[in-house]
Every structure is written in C-alpha cells, then in structure tokens.
Amino acid sequence: MSTTKRLVLVFASLSLFSTFTFGQHNPDGRKVSLDCVTCHVSWHDNIDAEKSLLPEIDAPIQIQGMPALIPTAAMCFTCHDGTVKDSRQTFASSNHQMDMDVKHASIQDLPLDKDGKIYCGTCHTPHSLKPTRNGGLAPFLRMEKMNSAICLDCHSNQAKSHKNHPIKVKVSPDNTMPESTFWGKDGTMECMTCHPIHGTESVVGVTGNDRSELCSSCHETYFNIKLTDHDLTSSLENKSSDIGPDFGGHDPCAACHVSHDGQAEHMWAMEIDPKAGENGYCIGCHSDTGLGQEKTFSHTGHPVSKIKLRKNIPALGIKAGDKLLCKSCHDPHQWEFSNKHAVNASNEEGTEYTSFLRLPDDAQGQLCVSCHSGQSSMFNSDHSVTREGFQQLFRESNTLNGQCTVCHGAHTDALQGSTEDDPYTVLCMRCHDGQHFATSVVHNNHPIGVPFESKSNLHGYRKDGQTLLSCNTCHDPHKWGKTVEKSQTVDLNGDDRNSFLTISNWPEPKLCLDCHPEQESILNTDHDLTEADRSACSLCHAPHNAETEYGILAKWGDAPGASFNEKHCFSCHSEAGSASAKLVEGYSHPREFGILTPPARGTGDWLDFPLFTEAGPSMTVGHIDCFTCHNPHSWSYKPKFQELSSENEEGNDLTSFLRNPSQLTLCTDCHGESTLWKYNYYHDPVKRKRY
Amino acid sequence: MRFKKLLIVVLAASFGLVQSLIAQEVNFSHVRTLEADFNFPTDLCGNDRGDVFVLDGMNDRVVQLKASGEVVEIKPQRETIYKAVGIAWINGNLWIADTPRSRLLKMEMNGRVSQVVPLDHQTEPVDVTDMGDNYVVTDRLNHSITVLDKDFKEKYYWGDRGEKIGEFINPGFLAPGPENRIVIGDILNRRVVSYSPSGRYPQIIAKPGVEKGQIFRPKGIALDSEKRIWVADGYTGAIQAFSISGKYLGIATSEGKNLALSAPMGVYIDKQDRLWVVESFASKVSVWRIK
Numbered sequence: 011m012s013t014t015k016r017l018v019l020v021f022a023s024l025s026l027f028s029t030f031t032f033g034q035h036n037p038d039g040r041k042v043s044l045d046c047v048t049c050h051v052s053w054h055d056n057i058d059a060e061k062s063l064l065p066e067i068d069a070p071i072q073i074q075g076m077p078a079l080i081p082t083a084a085m086c087f088t089c090h091d092g093t094v095k096d097s098r099q100t101f102a103s104s105n106h107q108m109d110m111d112v113k114h115a116s117i118q119d120l121p122l123d124k125d126g127k128i129y130c131g132t133c134h135t136p137h138s139l140k141p142t143r144n145g146g147l148a149p150f151l152r153m154e155k156m157n158s159a160i161c162l163d164c165h166s167n168q169a170k171s172h173k174n175h176p177i178k179v180k181v182s183p184d185n186t187m188p189e190s191t192f193w194g195k196d197g198t199m200e201c202m203t204c205h206p207i208h209g210t211e212s213v214v215g216v217t218g219n220d221r222s223e224l225c226s227s228c229h230e231t232y233f234n235i236k237l238t239d240h241d242l243t244s245s246l247e248n249k250s251s252d253i254g255p256d257f258g259g260h261d262p263c264a265a266c267h268v269s270h271d272g273q274a275e276h277m278w279a280m281e282i283d284p285k286a287g288e289n290g291y292c293i294g295c296h297s298d299t300g301l302g303q304e305k306t307f308s309h310t311g312h313p314v315s316k317i318k319l320r321k322n323i324p325a326l327g328i329k330a331g332d333k334l335l336c337k338s339c340h341d342p343h344q345w346e347f348s349n350k351h352a353v354n355a356s357n358e359e360g361t362e363y364t365s366f367l368r369l370p371d372d373a374q375g376q377l378c379v380s381c382h383s384g385q386s387s388m389f390n391s392d393h394s395v396t397r398e399g400f401q402q403l404f405r406e407s408n409t410l411n412g413q414c415t416v417c418h419g420a421h422t423d424a425l426q427g428s429t430e431d432d433p434y435t436v437l438c439m440r441c442h443d444g445q446h447f448a449t450s451v452v453h454n455n456h457p458i459g460v461p462f463e464s465k466s467n468l469h470g471y472r473k474d475g476q477t478l479l480s481c482n483t484c485h486d487p488h489k490w491g492k493t494v495e496k497s498q499t500v501d502l503n504g505d506d507r508n509s510f511l512t513i514s515n516w517p518e519p520k521l522c523l524d525c526h527p528e529q530e531s532i533l534n535t536d537h538d539l540t541e542a543d544r545s546a547c548s549l550c551h552a553p554h555n556a557e558t559e560y561g562i563l564a565k566w567g568d569a570p571g572a573s574f575n576e577k578h579c580f581s582c583h584s585e586a587g588s589a590s591a592k593l594v595e596g597y598s599h600p601r602e603f604g605i606l607t608p609p610a611r612g613t614g615d616w617l618d619f620p621l622f623t624e625a626g627p628s629m630t631v632g633h634i635d636c637f638t639c640h641n642p643h644s645w646s647y648k649p650k651f652q653e654l655s656s657e658n659e660e661g662n663d664l665t666s667f668l669r670n671p672s673q674l675t676l677c678t679d680c681h682g683e684s685t686l687w688k689y690n691y692y693h694d695p696v697k698r699k700r701y
Numbered sequence: 702m703r704f705k706k707l708l709i710v711v712l713a714a715s716f717g718l719v720q721s722l723i724a725q726e727v728n729f730s731h732v733r734t735l736e737a738d739f740n741f742p743t744d745l746c747g748n749d750r751g752d753v754f755v756l757d758g759m760n761d762r763v764v765q766l767k768a769s770g771e772v773v774e775i776k777p778q779r780e781t782i783y784k785a786v787g788i789a790w791i792n793g794n795l796w797i798a799d800t801p802r803s804r805l806l807k808m809e810m811n812g813r814v815s816q817v818v819p820l821d822h823q824t825e826p827v828d829v830t831d832m833g834d835n836y837v838v839t840d841r842l843n844h845s846i847t848v849l850d851k852d853f854k855e856k857y858y859w860g861d862r863g864e865k866i867g868e869f870i871n872p873g874f875l876a877p878g879p880e881n882r883i884v885i886g887d888i889l890n891r892r893v894v895s896y897s898p899s900g901r902y903p904q905i906i907a908k909p910g911v912e913k914g915q916i917f918r919p920k921g922i923a924l925d926s927e928k929r930i931w932v933a934d935g936y937t938g939a940i941q942a943f944s945i946s947g948k949y950l951g952i953a954t955s956e957g958k959n960l961a962l963s964a965p966m967g968v969y970i971d972k973q974d975r976l977w978v979v980e981s982f983a984s985k986v987s988v989w990r991i992k
Binding site for chain 1: 758874911
C-alpha cells in the first residue's frame with residue numbers, strides 16, 4: 011500500500027471516527043440501546059458543544075439532592091403533546107401540577123426537578139410495566155396506586171390519626187361521586203378518591219369555597235346542617251374568629267372541619283382545649299367567650315364525661331362503657347331528629363323536637379328514657395304532660411314542653427339553679443300551687459326543710475351540710491305507685507299504695523316509719539286501723555292539706571270536743587265512731603288554770619307531760635288534753651306490755667295507751683293526796699269529784 | 702478495485718461530516734407573539750387571504766388570526782374538537798384532524814361542521830394535508846399513513862410500527878414537499894422522511910441527533926418560497942431547514958443565537974415568508990420573518 015493510500019485511509023478513519031464511535035451510555039458507563047436516548051438524550055456520547063442543540067432546560071433532575079440524568083418534564087411533553095399521547099389535560103391541570111413545592115411532603119427516593127420541585131417523573135416512569143403485565147402499574151407509576159401507596163410515600167402525615175380524613179374505609183354505595191372516581195378495593199376510599207390528581211374534569215371541592223360539595227357526595231345526611239345554627243356560614247355570617255376560618259363563604263363543612271392536618275380529631279378546624287376531651291369540640295364554642303356563647307354549656311345541667319354507660323343504648327349509638335358526652339344526646343349536624351321540620355333560618359330557638367337532639371323529648375320521652383328507662387312509667391301517670399291540665403298550662407304560657415323537660419333542663423338545672431333554699435318545693439309548687447291542678451298542697455303539710463334521719467337514706471335537699479326534708483323525700487314524681495303498677499291518666503286521689511311515694515306506705519306504713527320508727531308500736535294495737543287502701547298512720551294523719559299543722563291531723567268533721575286533740579280522738583271514740591265501745595264520758599280539765607310544762611318547770615321533757623293551747627302544743631303554759639296522758643301510738647309505756655295479748659284487750663294503768671306512770675305526772679302539784687283518785691277516775695265524772 | 706470501493710464509501714461517509722461544517726445560519730427576525738388565551742395549541746395553517754388558523758383543541762376551538770389583525774374565535778357547532786391535534790387549509794376549506802374521535806372535520810368559518818369524514822382502522826389522525834386530489838393523514842395509533850381520494854374513500858395506506866425505512870414510530874406532522882414528495886415527521890424514530898405520493902421511495906431528510914442538521918423530535922413541517930423544508934424540533938426548540946434531498950440548509954437564529962422555542966409544534970409559512978409557529982408549552986404563537 012502506497013503512502014498516499016495509507017494517508018487517505020487514516021484521514022477517512024479519522025473523519026468517520028466521530029460517526030462510528032458516536033454511541034450512548036448510561037450514567038454507570040454501560041452502553042445502552044439507541045432506544046434509551048429516545049428519552050435519555052443526555053446519555054448521548056461525544057456531543058459537540060458547539061453543535062449541540064440541547065437546551066439548558068436539560069439541567070439535572072435530583073434524587074435526594076444528587077444530580078440524576080433523568081429526562082425532564084419538557085421531554086415528557088414532546089410525546090404527550092397529542093402527537094404520540096395526549097396528556098395536555100394533565101399538564102394544564104392545576105391538580106398536583108408541576109412546580110409544586112415539596113415543603114409539606116417528605117420525598118423518599120423520588121426524583122425532583124432541578125429546583126427541587128415535583129415534576130412528571132416524580133411519580134411516573136415509562137419503565138413501569140404496563141398494568142396488564144405482571145408487576146405493571148397504571149399509569150406508569152413508580153409505586154402502587156392502590157392503598158394510596160404512591161401518595162403516602164410523600165404525604166405520609168396526611169393519613170395519620172383522625173386529624174385527617176380516613177382512607178381505606180368503606181363508602182356507602184349511595185354516594186354521588188362521579189363515575190370516574192377512583193375507589194380502592196371493595197369500594198374503599200383512597201387518596202385519589204377525592205384527589206383525582208389529573209382528572210379530565212376540574213375537581214370540585216378539594217380547594218376553594220365549595221369543598222362542602224365534595225363532602226356531600228358521601229356525607230349527604232350531614233347536610234341537614236344547612237341553615238341551622240351549626241351552619242356557621244349562615245348563623246355567623248360576616249363574623250370571624252381567631253380559632254377557626256372565616257365564615258363568610260358558602261362552605262358549611264369547612265367552617266368546622268378540614269380534610270387534613272386538623273387541630274384535633276374529627277379533622278377539627280378550630281383550636282380546642284385538650285383538657286376538655288371529646289366535649290371540647292362543643293364547649294369550644296358554647297363557652298362564655300365562644301362563638302356559641304348565646305347557648306353556653308352549663309356544668310350544672312345533666313352530668314357529662316364523668317358517667318360511663320353500663321349498657322348499650324342502640325338508639326343513641328352508645329355502647330356499654332362509653333362515656334356520656336355532649337354528642338350522646340346531640341347530633342351536631344341535624345337540627346331536628348328526623349328532619350321532619352326543616353329549619354328555614356338560622357338562630358331559630360330550639361324545642362324538645364329540635365335543638366340538635368338525636369331523639370325528641372316527646373310524649374314518650376324518647377331521648378331521656380333511652381337511658382332512664384325506669385322513669386317511663388311516669389308517662390301514663392298524672393305527671394304526664396299529655397294531660398289536659400298540662401296542655402292548658404302550656405297554651406296559657408305559650409310554651410311547649412316535653413315529658414321530661416317540663417321539669418328538667420339538661421343545661422339549666424332548674425333544681426340547682428333555683429335561688430330558693432328548697433328547689434324541689436319550688437319545682438313542685440309550680441303545679442301543686444292550688445291554682446293549676448286539683449292536687450294542690452298549700453295547707454298544713456308535713457313539715458319540710460327540717461333535718462331528718464332515714465333508715466333508707468331518703469333524699470332531701472342539701473343545705474349547710476345537712477339533708478333537709480323536701481317533697482322528694484317522700485315522693486318520686488316518676489313512679490305513681492310500686493304496689494299498683496298501672497297508673498292512670500286521670501286526677502286520682504292517691505292513697506298509701508301510690509301517690510308517687512318513694513317507699514310504699516301500705517299495708518305497713520314503711521314510708522312513715524322510715525323516719526318515725528318509734529311509732530311502729532302502734533301496729534297491731536287497737537289504734538292500728540289499717541284498711542284496704544290506708545295504712546295505720548293515714549287514718550289520723552294527712553301529710554298534705556291536714557286539719558291542723560301540728561300533727562298533720564286528718565279532718566274529723568263535726569266530732570265533739572273542745573280542742574283539736576279532743577275532736578280528733580272523739581271522731582272515733584263517740585257513739586257513732588269506730589271506737590264506740592270506749593266512750594269518754596269525762597275528759598275536760600279546768601282551763602282557767604294554766605299549767606307549766608316540764609321544760610318550763612325544769613323537770614323534764616315536754617313529752618313527759620305535753621300541754622296544749624287552742625293553737626296547738628305549748629312549750630311553756632298550757633292545758634291538759636287527750637295527748638297529755640295518752641300516747642296513741644303505743645299501747646303501753648312499758649315495752650313488754652306493748653304487744654297486745656288479744657284484740658280489744660282491756661287496758662289498765664300499765665297500758666291503755668298511757669304515756670307515763672302516774673307518779674311521773676305533774677298532777678300532785680295541784681291535787682296533792684287526791685291525785686291518785688283523780689288520776690284513776692279521770693274519765694269518770696262522778697267519781698273524780700269525790701276528792 | 703476493492704480499494705476504490707472503500708474510498709467511495711469513506712468519501713461518501715465523510716460528506717455528511719463536511720456538510721455539517723459548512724452549515725449556514727438563517728437569520729430570523731421576530732415579528733410578533735400572539736397569546737389569545739391558548740391552552741396548549743398544537744397546529745396552525747393559513748389561507749390565501751393571509752388569515753391564519755390556530756387549533757386550540759384544549760379550548761375546543763379554532764382561533765382565526767385575520768390578516769387585518771382581528772382575532773376571531775370559531776367554536777364548533779353541535780360538535781367538539783376537544784384534543785384534536787392537526788389543522789390544514791385544503792382547497793379553500795378548513796380541515797381538522799379530530800384525533801381522539803378518529804375522523805376529519807370540515808369546519809366553516811361560523812363553526813358549522815359541514816362534513817365529517819370517519820376514518821377506518823381506528824385511525825387516530827395527527828395531521829392531514831393534500832397531495833394532488835388526495836388527502837394524506839398520519840395515524841398515531843397504527844403508525845401509518847393513510848391516503849384518501851377526493852371523495853374521502855381510503856385508497857391505500859402504508860407503514861407499520863418499526864425503525865426500518867418505510868416504517869414509523871408515531872408519524873406526526875406532514876407537509877407536501879417539492880418534487881411531488883410528501884414530507885413526514887417520524888417522531889419517535891427521530892427523523893424526517895419523504896415519500897412519493899404512493900408511499901414508495903422513502904428518503905431520510907433529517908437524521909436522529911441533537912446537533913445541528915439532526916432532529917430529535919420532529920414536529921411542524923413547512924416549505925418556504927425557496928422550497929426549503931423547515932422542521933421544528935419539539936425538544937431542542939430549534940427550527941432547521943433541509944432540502945428535499947436531505948441536505949441540511951441551516952438553522953434559524955435570532956440575534957446571533959439559535960432559536961430555542963418552547964415545545965414548538967405546528968409551523969406555517971405564509972406568502973411573505975413569515976414562519977408562524979405554535980409554541981405549545983408556552984401556549985402561544987410566534988411569528989418570525991425569514992431573512
């Protein structure tokens with residue numbers, strides 16, 4: 011070969027060098043197919059900088075801050091501009107668009123553009139196999155779309171806790187989400203259910219003032235909140251708060267809830283006091299300074315939080331062991347329990363049927379008896395608000411009350427809130443005042459407001475560390491009668507078997523004896539006049555509307571006698587009376603001579619020798635009356651003689667219901683040696699005058 | 702003899718290399734930029750009156766840029782052209798390659814769609830042009846070229862998916878070239894090829910690459926008055942000229958720099974030798990005078 015030929019060959023080889031050695035290698039130095047540079051244009055070898063047309067936009071993509079020779083979004087668009095595939099909608103979409111900052115997400119091993127922002131390749135790669143192939147992921151995603159894996163790789167914090175909307179939960183098939191909505195397995199919720207990322211239609215409700223529209227697709231029933239006081243966009247329109255968003259929009263959900271990163275559970279938008287627990291969501295507004303201060307929660311009302319329910323209450327969605335909370339009774343999204351009465355405007359005053367109650371306090375007292383089922387027997391009694399008397403009262407006062415709320419205010423406790431000493435009396439006397447109902451108790455009642463000792467720990471009202479007697483000591487307004495279960499809806503004159511007594515007073519007068527055990531000695535004596543509907547006590551005593559305040563003695567009509575004790579005794583011990591076999595022929599004692607009582611004399615207790623005036627018992631000077639010598643409750647002052655040997659046993663000086671032995675009386679002060687004679691023949695007008 | 706053959710091969714191979722060394726720069730001057738609220742427009746065409754029509758498919762419309770400077774929106778009546786890609790002025794009519802709906806539409810200036818031409822084989826037409834009495838359509842789904850007669854009956858088609866000569870990987874925009882040739886951008890094969898009207902005698906005009914005289918993403922194609930074939934590169938943003946024989950004629954420059962447009966797609970050269978180009982990613986149309 012000549013030198014010329016050799017030179018030509020060398021020249022030609024050098025000329026072709028660039029052409030034939032032009033190839034492509036990946037960043038690891040491995041030679042790759044020409045197909046690779048279809049996208050990985052920077053993998054071209056030996057590109058002449060002078061001739062290169064590569065744009066500056068081919069700045070390196072980063073993976074965890076390190077440069078990576080991965081195509082940019084501009085490369086993606088060269089195919090996805092419609093000529094190969096059409097992804098222009100995605101590029102145009104504002105949903106999860108490129109150039110998004112990643113400050114709210116923790117990127118893990120995913121590429122970002124040269125500015126550290128997301129781009130197509132952050133989530134997508136053409137190297138993901140087609141979904142029809144094993145391991146393929148649609149649409150060319152780097153991770154699985156199901157279970158929101160691709161989303162959670164960055165937004166791991168936005169699915170944690172109840173501060174975010176839950177995912178992987180089953181959604182009602184009645185939802186109204188668009189047909190194109192992405193659902194997880196078995197129709198469960200995924201991130202992309204609400205965030206379609208590159209949806210072909212603009213996404214409604216993820217941002218802006220119409221988020222509630224998206225919420226309504228699945229939570230339609232919650233939209234009964236519209237126009238209620240809990241629709242803050244309506245009730246607090248034009249107001250704002252430093253604890254939550256503005257309320258000037260049209261987004262009732264977003265006023266209280268945010269889909270992600272809530273201030274508390276339930277995706278709560280507002281700050282709440284963590285110490286308040288679950289009720290904090292309510293109290294946050296219903297406090298003295300809160301947005302709902304016009305309906306401030308009162309701690310004097312029905313107790314919450316401290317009570318654990320002991321049984322399931324399906325009607326309220328409560329399980330045994332749950333704490334009683336505001337939401338136990340209230341559904342904050344529904345003004346009226348069955349949406350029968352659609353609210354027309356905010357700030358409407360609530361009733362027993364509305365007020366966000368889960369159940370109404372209607373004629374069946376549905377809400378309250380869900381837990382207090384034992385009180386339901388009241389609804390057929392005289393205390394039922396369905397009675398015409400109540401209805402008339404409501405009509406006159408232009409009010410409406412439920413079975414329970416007529417007496418109970420869940421948040422404004424009528425009892426504890428009363429300024430009176432005895433709130434129970436105040437409450438009862440609202441009706442039993444002699445004006446509204448026949449069963450008034452305005453005269454000569456059993457004393458109230460006094461301390462008492464009860465074997466059964468009967469209730470009363472507390473004052474100064476003491477439990478004082480009140481209406482509720484003897485009466486339970488929820489139970490007409492324990493021995494006669496069936497109550498009536500008429501104005502019954504009660505007896506010892508019913509009358510809303512806390513303890514049955516028949517056949518034994520257990521209620522009376524609960525506080526007056528010493529009077530039990532009357533039982534089985536000739537004074538035990540227990541009848542079919544009346545106990546031993548009730549013949550002589552009437553706890554309400556008695557003839558006398560002292561002793562609450564029952565009425566005796568036209569019985570003879572000068573004092574009320576005499577009239578009382580002679581109503582039986584008379585010829586027409588039930589004790590006609592024991593008539594008292596003589597009994598009066600000169601009343602012009604005043605007698606000092608034992609306390610006044612300093613010689614003992616008043617009951618040793620009780621004296622009376624016309625007005626009643628006297629602690630100082632009085633006159634002798636039946637009760638001065640006789641204790642009608644005890645056959646004998648000696649316990650061993652108190653039980654009668656037979657019915658109508660004849661009495662003697664140890665029995666005969668005598669209060670004390672004669673030597674303990676004061677008679678000798680005036681009668682000296684004739685005292686015994688006069689004492690023995692006190693009821694014999696002839697004999698007692700011999701001395 | 703063997704040496705002579707080798708010499709011929711070497712010299713022929715060297716030809717391209719030498720050719721690149723003498724490539725010219727063609728100075729472009731910017732005329733104007735139009736932003737009529739476009740949303741990723743794709744293609745444009747013009748008529749003899751000097752009106753230019755921009756296909757703004759994502760907005761489901763055509764924007765008419767009148768010679769007078771007036772901008773008119775043409776919305777299709779009782780039809781949609783959403784996501785259509787190609788547009789052409791053929792025999793005095795406006796034709797749209799309605800890509801996703803596999804059809805060609807003839808649209809009147811008032812938006813009325815006066816003719817609908819459904820295409821067989823699930824063709825997804827990217828662009829359409831005329832060649833004599835025929836209509837030529839590129840098909841992104843079947844990677845082929847379809848020729849329709851004047852009555853829109855399919856006459857024949859050619860091409861299949863592949864890298865060989867005569868095959869395509871996503872043929873895109875096309876234009877009638879000199880010498881009764883049809884010039885087609887073979888997008889993912891990264892080349893520009895010309896064919897006879899019957900689809901025969903393929904010839905590569907621009908080869909793959911990212912240097913001057915090479916093409917990476919061939920998009921819009923148009924002829925100027927000097928029969929130079931201008932090709933837009935959708936990735937590099939360059940506008941380069943080639944002869945029908947494949948000779949590299951130069952690159953568009955402005956103010957001493959190569960033009961680097963934002964994802965250029967369809968191009969159109971009017972009678973004044975002004976090059977109109979859709980910059981899709983920037984949602985605008987820019988106009989350049991070729992000096």
